[in-house]
Amino acid sequence: MSHPSPGPEITYAECRQCGTLIAGLDGRYSCGVCGWVNHHSEGHRALPRAEDDIDHAAARTDDNRLS
């Protein structure tokens, strides 16, 4: 694959309430043990859209300018 998926990335962190290791998407977590959730604004990105991703745009430009 020449570039990563534009979809959400699975991330991991410890629950801040009970300490359980939990999985989330783009930094957003919901603990299945105690019910703790972090605020969605703590996520890494507001919306994982490829056209808004500077790294994706740069990579695409490089691919199109092979010289």
Ligand SMILES: [Zn+2]
């Ligand atoms: Zn918890």
